[in-house]
Amino acid sequence: MAACRLMGISRATRYRRGAPPRARKAPVPQKERPQPAALTEQERARIEAFLIDEEYADLSVSQVFYRALDKGVYIASESSWHRVARAGKLNGDRRALATHKPSVIPELCASRPNQVWSWDITVLRSVDRGRNFRLYVILDVFSRYVVGWRLEPNERTFEAIDMITDALAREQTKPEVLHADRGSAMTSIDMNRFLAKLGITQSHSRPRVSNDNPFSEAQFKTMKYVLDYPRHFNDIEHARDWTTGFINSYNTEHRHSGIGYYTPESVHNGSWLALRQQRQAVLDAAWAAHPQRHRQRSRAHTIHTESWINNPQQRADRLEKLSQTG
CATH class of the missing domain: 3.30.420.10 (Ribonuclease H-like superfamily/Ribonuclease H)
Structure with a gap:
């Protein structure tokens, strides 16, 4: 201790300098670390097979996901399908995307x-x-x-x-x-x-x-x-x-x-309710098979209770936010 004081260093520094350095593993990047909930290569291949299938090749990823779901096929979440599509460059744009008196707003x-x-x-x-x-x-x-x-x-x-x-x-x-x-x-x-x-x-x-x-x-x-x-x-x-x-x-x-990704006909005639139960059964089976892949149980979409043209409440909320930011 006296020698350390004379040298102006702490005791911990003295011991650290005298000991050989311990070997440390090189840090592993996050993307290279094992991910227990990650999709397998076989599952990725199944998703890609759906996306490039002749029956679905002209549809968006969301359309393909819900059509597969309606056939009782659940491989991964919809967002995972989008990630697989992006990785395989199977998505993207399809086409190139153009003073009076105040009128009464139709509500x-x-x-x-x-x-x-x-x-x-x-x-x-x-x-x-x-x-x-x-x-x-x-x-x-x-x-x-x-x-x-x-x-x-x-x-x-x-x-x-x-x-x-x-x-x-x-x-x-x-x-x-x-x-x-x-x-x-x-x-x-x-x-x-x-x-x-x-x-x-x-x-x-x-x-x-x-x-x-x-x-x-x-x-x-x-x-x-x-x-x-x-x-x-x-x-x-x-x-x-x-x-x-x-x-x-x-x-x-x-x-x-x-x-809710149901067909207009099914909502018009009310048959979407049976389809929702069918979707929920598929999602429940997927949860039971791989619960570690989900933060919570997936719920099949329901439909809106109201459809508005110019909802006055939404317009009032937007105006309130503008007044607060102004």
């Missing part, structure tokens, strides 16, 4: 099918310059189910009235509200008289506000972003044939992210 709530419908018209391009087709579509706001559609060379009110009449006959009921934008066919005198006679309330988007009709706009985008969507149609029969196939697939096969 519509649907708590069941056939309560609120929305409809809109979109243009389908023809191979002939200056000659396009008009696709009319009626969508149920709650279930996202296409209850009626029509494809014609022009936008005319009587075509829209015929489409609505056919949809009412098929559904054997009428909606309380029919929402649309402010196109000429939607706001014409003939349309006003037709809906008034049926006792259906009209609702219209604000001028130049595209998200006042969000469900119809989203459905059109879904249609035009599928991989086999023709940029130009040869003639009106070609357009009608393609649209028939798409609408059938959309209603009965497309797992819609806005309704």
